[in-house]
Amino acid sequence: MADNQPTKTTNSDEIDLGQLLKMIGNGFNRIGDAFLRTFLYLKKNVIKLAALVVIGLLISYLLSSLVDKKLKTEVMIMPNFDSKDYVYDVIEEIQSNIRSRDSSFFENFSIDVADLEGFDLEIEPITDPEDAKEDVEQDLMYLELLQGFKEESFAVDIMRRVLTRKNIVAHRITFTYVNAQTGTELSKKILNYINTNEYFQEVKNAFRENAKMRIDQNTVLIGQIDNLISGYSQTMLQNKKESSGSIYLENESALNISSLLTLKNRFVKEIEEKKLELSEQKEVLSILNMGKTQQVRKPLFNNNFVLIPLSLVVLFFIVSFLIYLNKRASRLDVKNN
Structure with a gap:
């Protein structure tokens, strides 16, 4: 009986490994299926999406023509x-x-x-903050070099000019x-x-x-x-x-x-x-x-020509997802009844 125990353990390990590989394969299959379903969904609704983008661009154009430009x-x-x-x-x-x-x-x-x-x-x-920081560091190094000539009048004038310039x-x-x-x-x-x-x-x-x-x-x-x-x-x-x-x-x-x-x-x-x-x-x-x-020129993603079409497309996806959830809920309700 003692001799059979290692064999049983090995068989159990092989079974667990096989199940793990099968789970991984099923996971890849599900990812592939999800990708294909997404592709088919976009292919099925490409005309609707294109129409929404065109409508959004037209709305953006009308708004830009009605609203005064800044x-x-x-x-x-x-x-x-x-x-x-x-x-x-x-x-x-x-x-x-x-x-x-x-x-x-x-x-x-x-x-x-x-x-x-x-x-x-x-x-x-x-002044750019990064440039100002670099200028301060350079000026500090410059002032340290002038310390050796602090008794000279030209050094005093230069230090006064540098310190005054930083306040302006x-x-x-x-x-x-x-x-x-x-x-x-x-x-x-x-x-x-x-x-x-x-x-x-x-x-x-x-x-x-x-x-x-x-x-x-x-x-x-x-x-x-x-x-x-x-x-x-x-x-x-x-x-x-x-x-x-x-x-x-x-x-x-x-x-x-x-x-x-x-x-x-x-x-x-x-x-x-x-x-x-x-x-x-x-x-x-x-x-x-x-x-x-x-x-005034606004950045691209602050412009109505991008925001309105994008909003319409996102709204279409949200409505489609809600319709899908409603269908799934109806099926579950039918099965339970």
């Missing part, structure tokens, strides 16, 4: 005087008042609420509307409204006055340096002596030509920077580019 104007702007938070807040305020149709709010800048039908705006930074980011305001003429006018009025903030107007005026005063002072100092260098040159020509770089005036004061020229160059550079700032920062919101009116 237009937009993209404006590239630069917030000045640390006014980025203010610009975002005031745009959010305008968006809220557009939705609520607050006529008293828009009367402040001569806008009729009736013209706001289909009008909207939004703002976003132009261009933004894009997108105005969307349905009427090209009124949409453009509304966009300009809103931009003018943003620029009329009293606080930032005072900041702007103080900034421009300080910049002009600095330019005038530096211009006077440059003239004085030129006079000193000119007087020094005339003295050297009269005495016909070679200069070692400095002479003594009135027995006490030393004149260092190299330092004066360096100081003059610094004043000239600062005048150039201030003139550039005055040119760039004339308003709270500098308009870098006022785009032209263009049509």
Whole structure:
């Protein structure tokens, strides 16, 4: 009896393996049958599906011809005087008042609420987050290299310029509307409204006055340096002596030509920077580019020409599946009865 036990175990294992292979074969057969049934179902209903796609395209075309097309104007702007938070807040305020149709709010800048039908705006930074991250990493490496020259004036200027540049980011305001003429006018009025903030107007005026005063002072100092260098040159020509770089005036004061020229160059550079700032920062919101009116183009799967036909086809499959379930349920009901 003990000798027969291994034989029985082997036969049992062979039977189980055979059943497993048979189950796997049946599974593949069922998959094949399901694929063939699906193919036959699509073949049987191909005309209906094609008709639904055509009907969906016709509906999409009719809707697109009846509904006004959206237009937009993209404006590239630069917030000045640390006014980025203010610009975002005031745009959010305008968006809220557009939705609520607050006529008293828009009367402040001569806008009729009736013209706001289909009008909207939004703002976003132009800099790509990934590019901004790479720029920050590069700037940090650059600043680390400049640490060894931190006592030099050129290094201080470069570090100041890098740190200042990181705080200035261009933004894009997108105005969307349905009427090209009124949409453009509304966009300009809103931009003018943003620029009329009293606080930032005072900041702007103080900034421009300080910049002009600095330019005038530096211009006077440059003239004085030129006079000193000119007087020094005339003295050297009269005495016909070679200069070692400095002479003594009135027995006490030393004149260092190299330092004066360096100081003059610094004043000239600062005048150039201030003139550039005055040119760039004339308003709270500098308009870098006022785009032209263009049509809003929606992504493919947000377009009615795709959504409506696709919805009709999906609805057809759902109805067909419900009909199939109803037939199966009726058969089961007949068998039970």
